[in-house]
Amino acid sequence: MTGKQLLLMDGIHKRFGPLIVSAGVTLDVEENEIHALLGENGAGKTVLMSILCGVLSPNEGQIVFKGRPLKLGSPREAIKHRIGMVHQHFMLVPNLTVAENYVLGQGSPFRMIRDMKAVHARILELSDRYGLDVAPDALVSSLSVGEQQRVEILKVLYHGIELLILDEPTAVLTPQETDRLLHLLRQLVADGKTVIFISHKLDEVMRVSDRVSVMRDAKVVRTVKTSETNARELARMMVGRDVLMDLPRAPLEPGRIVLSVEHLSCDGEAGLPAVRDVSFEVRANEIVGIAGVSGNGQSELALALTGLLPVGSGSVTLDGIQLAGLSSHEINQLPMAHIPEDRHRMGIVLPLPLTENLILQRFDKAPFSSRGLLDLNEITKQTRDLMRRFKVKASGPGDRIRNLSGGNQQKLVVGRELDRRFDFLLINQLTRGIDIGATELVMHKILEQRSAGKAILLISTELEELFTLSDRILVMYEGRLVGEIPPDRSRLEEIGLLMAGKSPLSAA
Template sequence: MSKLPFLRIDNIRKRFGSIVASDGVSLEITEGEIHSLLGENGAGKSVLMSMICGMVRPDEGEIVYKGQSVRFNSPREAIRQRIGMVHQHFMLVPNLTVAENYILGQGSALGVINDMNKVHETIRALSDRYALDVRPEARIEDLSVGEQQRVEILKALFHGVDLLILDEPTAVLTPQETDRLLCLMGDLVKDGKTVVFISHKLDEVMRVSNRISVMRDGRVVHTIDARETNARDLARMMVGRDVRMELPRSPSSPGRIVFSVENLVCRGEAGLPAVRGVSLNVRAGEIVGIAGVSGNGQTELSLGLSGLLPISSGRVMLNGEDITGLDPARINARRFSHIPEDRHKHGIVMPLSLSENTILQRYDQKPFATRGMLNRRAIGEQTRDLIKRFRVKCRDEDQPIGALSGGNQQKLVVARELARNPDFILVNQLARGIDIGAMEFVMEEMLKQRDNGRAILLISTELEELFAICDRILVMFHGEILGELPPDRSRLDELGLLMAGNKEQPALAG
């Protein structure tokens, strides 16, 4: 392994308006290593790598690649220099085949079309070499999310990259697919490639990395050899304090059925069934998780249960009352709280203040209003109390919520929904966009709610989140509940098979 930097980043700065995305980043990548870039959402990882691969231009600083100063004006220029990036959100055209996606923008259309047999041969050869199982004639829209991930990786290899950047590549994979990808990264390094692995998952970073750099607030704050650290130390580097890796929790004592769903059917945006006959119960004093790869009906299930998406058929019961088909306002009038997947669309109003967002569902109720007049003192006291309890970083309660970081917005949404004293809490992606320290805090709050007799349905693509606080885990695939498992990490393989659609597993928990 060469000791000279394969890639050197010197004092890179990038602003988007008032937002500082990169604040003087310096970093060195060694040829032939897996270098992990670790950090929470908003730390600046993806923006930094986007500057390296030509999608974003830095305002200041220098990028030195293979000994030469470079500044790419487009991803095509970066690919010509053998740098490729697989983005968290795929860059594929759904109605084209794999091979057609690979040749987009590659010179003369007539010449490429005449050479399609060679393109297919190259794809098959690379697919066989790295055991990726990519079919050149397959149409992208017919592939699963995991298959599309492999298509994206092979696309970079098809263009002959020496430096491969993977941005949160395991976020949409089953456990088995994740294992396969981590092994692939090792194979690529053996073949002389250099890999940058962007992630926030400590266990995966520890499994594959040679070196690890930790980013926080647009800067690299630590770079360390993977053999000289551990997950606990990395968490401390990310947050700046000790973080508990396991949350203490008491055994659950489920009581009466608070919330039930019977044979629910909902249609997605295209009018096709997205939720296909889902039935489930949630009891007082338990947290029921729903696991699954993103895109398997979880979003539509959440929106249907909260009144934000029409229900085609089936029944939803809360405290013995049929609430099927009620609009969000009438559902909110009941003891039902909702922490949505998309907080910007369904959770907050960006231009409004923290105080105004705190009372969105209760602006006409005591103590926040009397005879149609807002009680500013009561609203302010409530908001300040929630800000303090949930450690929301802000100027004051009058600051527009849109000026806060995503993590602090999420904490205020969680605080507001728990303050409504619900019997049932619907949560979709609890810890999305918040740092590992805040994640520890909000999960502890959920456990307190459970211990106080609340019924909680937690939808998440993060298995560690589900294992940490759930009492039962249901697995959703193609809009159906395929099985149920206890939160037992030793049964991760069973869980992964269910997430991939394997119905043959003996997956019902006792």
């Protein structure tokens, strides 16, 4: 860190209709530092960074980069000025190779084809230098989420950026991979680059950043040196109140078996084996966690349990009812609720308002309809009530859900599913992309369901989430369950090794 200013975003205003998402933000970033950006969902972090990398244009304010005013009309222009961003939702074309993604839109297709040998060599050079293990010929659709993230990071390095913006970069990583990424960020700074690090994980912010800017209500409310603060103080700055850093989980005796999975195997969407001979039970009053790096069969397991992937062999029973062979619509009529992994693909319909997203799959049932007619007043009332209980920030029930931050979208999905009548709750990535205040809220709600006698299966790549909520943790690797461990933080290293397939342990 040099103390010399690299970037100044001064008085940045941005509005979407009546919704103010950036209210005169001022942010300064110094050369060769890791600058963390914290804030609740909807505080304006991603919007501000989207303006900086040319995805959005501000209504007012100016950007000064390396001492010169900067106006950006596109991400391509930002890259020309050596500014690049790795978004939370990756910007890769699945049916192209890694190398083809890197040259896409960068000039004449004929010249790019002619230069592919040099492109491959550059990718391998950077991959080797930073230990990212990226193969130029790999098809993006064949890569796990963690591998795709490495591809995205290397993509911006390939274009020679000086300022790298990372939005929630560790959401899909094991503890060992997270350590490697944080080491990489320090390596990049040593190489003369500057990093803006958006994260909800306060421990990572404390470990890796030099300074922290906290956003609240679409403004930067404070910038501090990381060495002069702590996680609890940062959480208070973000939320405006003290936040519980750990939630008490009352001991409960597990009840009856609600979900039983026996020798379940199924193929993934590409037709390759994804879940291999998996057996477990989930009982009433119990939260069973499943840990694992993304791409090890957890997604396919969730899809098979909900009827969205056919079961190849084995059985799944819910309250004694065999689910294998039932359609997703038939399973949806059973006492099951589902918080999906990818809210955009399976949880919400982005162009629709909050009211219509609330009644997905239940529009024909009371209290939303009567005698075949929708009760619009009741739907609006229920939406307002859910917004209040789950603190969903939006201009109103009629706001299109695409206008909400990812965290507020997630809170609506969680609230909608918890309002269903269910015995079994399937959760895949409960807190992905949501802030510490929202995390505290939704975790409280899940623990309430456990106390109410529900059986809950929690699939997560977030180990803190699993430690906080689970009664026991199963670890999944290459489609198999390879171990069971109690939610004991002192055994973090064991879980990390199991997740990497290096040291399978017997049940603890």
